[in-house]
Amino acid sequence: MIRIKEETADRWGYLGKKELLSSKPVLAVMVVMSMVAVAAFTVGLDGTFTGYRHVYAVTRQIPWGLLISGYIFCVVTSTGLCLVSSIGHVFGYEPYMPIAKRAVFLSIAFMLGGFSIIFFDVENPFRMPIYNVLSPNLTSNMWWMGTLYGLYLLALGIEYYFLLEQNHGMSRFSGLLGVLFGVAAHSNLGAVFGMLHGREFWYGPYMPIYFIVSAMMSGGAAIIFFTCIAAMINPDILNRRMERAIKAVCQLTIMLIAIIMFFTVWKIISGLVAPEKYIAIKAFITGPYALTFWIAEIGLGMVLPFILLIRSKGVHYKHMFVASAMMMIGIFFMRYNLVLAGQIVPVYHGLHVEEYSSLLKYFPSFHEIAVVVGGVFLAGILFLVGEKILNGHQFQKHEIVPPGAFICPGCGGIHYRKEGETDEEALQRHHRIRKFKG
Amino acid sequence: MKLDKIDLDNLQEEKSSLITGLERRTFLKMGLVISGVFAGGRILAVVSNVSEAFASTTDFVKKYPYKPHYSMVVRQGLCIDCERCMKACKETNEVPDYGYRTRIMKKVVTDAVGRQREFIPILCNHCNEPPCCRGCPTKATYKDKKNGIVMMDSKKCIGCKMCILACPYDARYFNEERHAIDKCNFCYDTRLSKGEKLTACANACPTGARMFGDISDPDNVVFKMVHQIEKQVWVLRPEAGSKPNVFYMKATRSSPWDLRRQADVR
Numbered sequence: 001m002i003r004i005k006e007e008t009a010d011r012w013g014y015l016g017k018k019e020l021l022s023s024k025p026v027l028a029v030m031v032v033m034s035m036v037a038v039a040a041f042t043v044g045l046d047g048t049f050t051g052y053r054h055v056y057a058v059t060r061q062i063p064w065g066l067l068i069s070g071y072i073f074c075v076v077t078s079t080g081l082c083l084v085s086s087i088g089h090v091f092g093y094e095p096y097m098p099i100a101k102r103a104v105f106l107s108i109a110f111m112l113g114g115f116s117i118i119f120f121d122v123e124n125p126f127r128m129p130i131y132n133v134l135s136p137n138l139t140s141n142m143w144w145m146g147t148l149y150g151l152y153l154l155a156l157g158i159e160y161y162f163l164l165e166q167n168h169g170m171s172r173f174s175g176l177l178g179v180l181f182g183v184a185a186h187s188n189l190g191a192v193f194g195m196l197h198g199r200e201f202w203y204g205p206y207m208p209i210y211f212i213v214s215a216m217m218s219g220g221a222a223i224i225f226f227t228c229i230a231a232m233i234n235p236d237i238l239n240r241r242m243e244r245a246i247k248a249v250c251q252l253t254i255m256l257i258a259i260i261m262f263f264t265v266w267k268i269i270s271g272l273v274a275p276e277k278y279i280a281i282k283a284f285i286t287g288p289y290a291l292t293f294w295i296a297e298i299g300l301g302m303v304l305p306f307i308l309l310i311r312s313k314g315v316h317y318k319h320m321f322v323a324s325a326m327m328m329i330g331i332f333f334m335r336y337n338l339v340l341a342g343q344i345v346p347v348y349h350g351l352h353v354e355e356y357s358s359l360l361k362y363f364p365s366f367h368e369i370a371v372v373v374g375g376v377f378l379a380g381i382l383f384l385v386g387e388k389i390l391n392g393h394q395f396q397k398h399e400i401v402p403p404g405a406f407i408c409p410g411c412g413g414i415h416y417r418k419e420g421e422t423d424e425e426a427l428q429r430h431h432r433i434r435k436f437k438g
Numbered sequence: 439m440k441l442d443k444i445d446l447d448n449l450q451e452e453k454s455s456l457i458t459g460l461e462r463r464t465f466l467k468m469g470l471v472i473s474g475v476f477a478g479g480r481i482l483a484v485v486s487n488v489s490e491a492f493a494s495t496t497d498f499v500k501k502y503p504y505k506p507h508y509s510m511v512v513r514q515g516l517c518i519d520c521e522r523c524m525k526a527c528k529e530t531n532e533v534p535d536y537g538y539r540t541r542i543m544k545k546v547v548t549d550a551v552g553r554q555r556e557f558i559p560i561l562c563n564h565c566n567e568p569p570c571c572r573g574c575p576t577k578a579t580y581k582d583k584k585n586g587i588v589m590m591d592s593k594k595c596i597g598c599k600m601c602i603l604a605c606p607y608d609a610r611y612f613n614e615e616r617h618a619i620d621k622c623n624f625c626y627d628t629r630l631s632k633g634e635k636l637t638a639c640a641n642a643c644p645t646g647a648r649m650f651g652d653i654s655d656p657d658n659v660v661f662k663m664v665h666q667i668e669k670q671v672w673v674l675r676p677e678a679g680s681k682p683n684v685f686y687m688k689a690t691r692s693s694p695w696d697l698r699r700q701a702d703v704r
Contacts, residue, residue: 051614053536060537060611063599123597124617131576131594142600143575198569198606198678347608351674353543353558 012164013391020388026233030384033377040374044120047367052123057365062343066364067121069336070372072189073218074114074379075149076211076335079186080219081107082156082178083212084249089168090175095248098241099223102393104160104175105386106226106379111153113379120371141192148185155181187212193342200276201342210263214334217260220253221305221327228321230387237392238317240427247314257306257327264298276350280341283359289340292333301330504586506652508564508624510640511663511671513689516647517542517557523639523648530628530638537611539622540639559648561639562609562622563674563682564588570601570610579619586683587626592618606678624650636700646700653683659700663687 004014021027047055058065085103088096119125128146137143155178162171187208194207227246231238271281284293305323312319346356386393417426519542527539540561547554568588570579578594579601595618602610602619613620624630625637640650651660664671664685673682
């Protein structure tokens with residue numbers, strides 16, 4: 001067991017294990033989630049030993065299914081959290097700074113969740129680290145993705161350590177490394193798909209760019225979502241700086257949704273004129289996947305949250321919470337659709353042979369669903385644990401308040417109190433912020 | 439710049455008799471290359487030349503990069519769907535029931551005059567630029583440096599299934615017994631390395647629909663089949679740019695290369 005000295009614990013905001021047991025509802029949720037996750041991974045292990053062919057619904061023609069979607073969802077969220085938070089603590093834009101500590105922690109949590117899912121997808125997971133080192137193929141996007149994600153996780157770990165230590169110089173530097181590795185790794189994940197020249201739906205430079213932009217959208221949604229939950233657990237975390245930060249993240253997310261909408265529109269339009277791609281696009285517009293496309297990806301993932309976030313003006317937390325929760329679901333389906341779309345058109349479709357005259361079908365099996373639930377829950381549990389034992393990821397900051405006025409921690413400007421007004425009220429007046437009552 | 443004046447008034451007629459036989463032949467050849475008739479590579483291609491039919495970039499125009507450069511010619515019209523090739527493959531290479539290294543696809547053209555169905559055998563195309571080898575993170579699948587066969591090193595395979603997706607020919611599947619991706623390797627380990635001249639499928643084919651050999655050898659049947667201007671030769675999914683080494687051509691029983699069965703020594 002690692003023992004943390006009292007002085008270090010104070011600096012880190014580390015509250016210890018006792019804090020975990022302090023709130024019964026949170027503890028109950030954690031226990032339930034842990035039980036589900038353990039059960040899910042047991043199911044996954046059963047798959048590993050039984051053989052994936054028997055328990056997973058993937059086939060020779062559709063070898064990548066729900067697990068890859070789940071993995072992508074997790075790493076996309078991780079990269080997004082890292083990128084959005086880096087605007088503040090790496091590139092120095094003040095309003096984004098308060099979200100950094102939670103975002104980097106969540107980024108690591110989601111990365112671990114993603115890795116646990118891919119562990120169950122790869123058929124020989126134990127050979128992976130060995131031959132990744134012994135026999136690297138430098139032309140393979142898969143190799144680069146694995147290697148860069150490894151480095152990314154390392155950089156995130158170092159970054160988080162320095163954030164805890166409140167060594168902002170070093171955390172900034174390792175954060176920059178994290179951003180570089182994150183962008184490289186994540187665009188490479190896009191290239192894994194984008195460089196498959198046998199699969200027309202994915203092929204092209206669009207994929208890496210789309211992955212990076214949608215990662216940031218996903219990160220924005222995740223920050224809002226998890227901050228709202230954190231505020232339900234501990235309302236203290238929604239201090240003025242955080243309120244300011246969430247407003248900024250909300251505005252950025254609105255813009256990123258707009259960009260992804262634009263990407264999606266052009267994906268459809270350009271797909272309609274590409275002969276092979278057209279079949280896959282049609283399956284999503286009017287075919288068997290129309291429901292997951294229009295309702296889940298477009299509705300829940302983009303249009304409804306877009307409207308809700310604009311209406312929330314960055315201060316109505318209930319709107320933002322609902323919007324970000326819908327986005328988390330919508331983005332999951334966005335990944336699922338993307339992975340599936342490239343594979344439903346058989347490779348020999350153009351030959352007009354009987355065997356491959358219709359689109360291929362896939363529906364995830366129980367084992368696959370279990371593993372993805374396990375991976376996502378793992379990230380969720382880590383979030384709850386972090387929230388409790390690390391004091392809501394708040395810095396122990398002592399700010400100097402000049403007489404008669406105070407420096408706004410959000411905007412950095414000097415705010416003056418009206419007569420009979422507290423700091424809190426003055427700030428809320430200055431920034432037009434409404435309290436969130438979870 | 440000064441242009442030479444052409445004396446239009448005293449222009450002499452250029453008689454066709456002045457053109458040499460060699461010039462005529464070169465010109466005709468050019469036409470055949472452009473129209474794609476000369477071992478076309480791509481059916482319906484407007485511009486196609488022999489280098490593309492060889493499924494290779496211009497680097498390989500003059501010579502084939504491997505020796506022997508194993509290749510297969512599938513004479514589509516001769517396949518009768520007897521599935522002896524599939525059976526022979528399964529027996530020779532211990533292919534499990536749930537997988538296959540080669541199979542036969544059926545194409546029905548109801549409005550065709552005369553014969554209305556056609557069988558298309560498919561297998562690993564042993565591409566000159568294999569997308570699977572580029573995609574594999576651990577070099578578990580690689581192109582043999584000597585004979586160009588796309589091989590598997592089973593112990594290195596992590597089972598990420600990248601190569602299955604990268605393959606434009608659906609030639610791969612995960613083999614549980616080997617704990618690795620399995621695919622056709624032109625029977626290299628089971629037959630060719632033991633001195634046999636043919637793959638199991640080509641050996642079993644009763645109609646000679648599958649012809650196997652060394653395309654770099656001008657005396658080989660495969661070379662002779664691909665390098666004839668009367669016949670159209672094509673590859674599957676040329677748009678994938680993988681430069682396959684399995685060629686397809688139409689053939690009937692009256693075709694000049696009509697060999698009912700490919701003998702072991704040829």
